[in-house]
């Protein structure tokens with residue numbers, strides 16, 4: 061029986077190569093597909109017309125070359141057929157099939173002329189959630205304050221990510237509006253930003269932020285910008301975000317928000333995940349990076365309170381309400397002058413943990429928001445998100461465990477467990493590193509949010525992970541994901557275990 065160790069340790073599998081060579085010539089034919097969206101918010105989907113054979117080879121050749129992988133690589137691939145007919149989205153779905161019943165092949169990506177493609181697809185059932193082009197987010201308006209140089213920066217700029225959750229993914233708005241207030245921007249730069257956003261289909265209003273205000277003040281004054289937006293009457297939920305806040309499923313976000321009557325006063329957000337910081341700050345406030353949402357009555361109240369709450373002590377220069385951060389100033393303003401209290405939604409994530417974030421991303425949770433993915437940890441959420449073009453917004457980060465104990469955390473990693481899953485996979489893995497060794501709270505800092513964490517498997521040889529390198533979707537609604545494990549990645553080696561000879565590549569293709 062093929063076990064997961066084969067991808068790492070070399071074993072004689074020549075016979076598989078011979079069998080594979082026979083099968084390589086057999087082309088998998090894509091079935092004709094007719095698709096009718098079934099959600100009420102769905103709009104016409106024109107993508108699923110005449111399926112053509114999929115050629116991932118040129119894409120893969122370029123991608124691996126650009127990333128310095130290969131040319132000789134270990135290669136495995138699987139097609140996943142998704143059915144949008146599951147009742148729920150569980151944190152772990154058991155799949156009766158093996159993901160890789162055959163061992164991987166070795167190919168030279170520079171010289172290969174056709175990709176090995178041997179097996180019939182595995183069928184996965186997912187919840188029927190809308191795709192990015194099937195969701196109506198017009199109940200939402202967001203305010204964000206940043207600098208022009210950050211907005212315009214290729215690496216730090218948010219445009220790639222905003223395209224994923226503010227548009228249909230193909231140049232048109234999903235109905236949500238964005239008010240972008242830019243600090244340190246010329247009139248020309250405001251126009252440039254406006255043009256850039258419109259160019260990708262984002263319904264944006266770009267304006268100068270008030271240069272007389274400091275950072276907390278600029279954040280607070282987003283309330284005024286949202287309140288004065290011409291579309292105010294048509295919006296139900298008003299969000300304040302950071303420029304590195306990402307919403308994996310705008311559909312799931314809407315469904316959470318819709319549990320709160322938009323005509324009643326609501327202040328919705330999330331605490332930090334770190335209980336030590338809660339205790340230090342002593343404030344049950346919504347931490348801004350996770351996204352903070354208000355209903356219209358609260359926006360009105362805060363707008364009325366703005367002159368009061370932005371008053372400073374002329375001598376100290378400090379806000380009378382107290383707050384060196386915008387989210388705290390906002391909380392103090394509400395707390396000091398109203399009866400509005402926070403509705404804490406822990407699925408919104410401020411992401412205050414440091415170190416390897418995979419514990420959370422591999423937990424099977426559908427996070428309602430993500431943050432700090434360009435600073436305290438690294439993630440390219442716009443690549444993770446591509447798979448939602450196929451299996452719908454709520455299949456992002458969904459976890460599937462196959463019969464051979466391979467686990468897919470959709471869009472993030474594929475993991476193998478050479479010794480089997482001999483731990484409680486329903487508990488979150490303690491991959492994080494908050495650098496708390498000195499103050500002795502490492503065991504509780506995150507456990508109030510994430511539950512008691514199980515041991516980190518890195519460096520034990522018990523877990524081997526392939527991480528998403530890139531993904532793309534085509535006009536037939538198919539999504540190709542490329543996951544890689546580099547030969548020099550030491551995280552997956554046991555002590556004294558030699559490094560593998562080759563980089564390793566897994567390609568998954570999602571199709572109807």
Ligand SMILES: *[C@@H]1O[C@H](CO)[C@@H](O)[C@H](O)[C@H]1NC(C)=O
Nearest residue numbers: 380381382391392393395396
């Ligand atoms: C508002 O509340 C904060 C504590 O939440 C306090 O430090 C501050 O002095 C209060 N400001 C006013 C003007 O009441």
Ligand SMILES: *[C@@H]1O[C@H](CO)[C@@H](O)[C@H](O)[C@H]1NC(C)=O
Nearest residue numbers: 106107193230231534535536
């Ligand atoms: C994207 O939009 C263009 C122009 O509106 C259209 O021709 C194309 O089919 C769309 N592509 C997808 C994948 O929906």
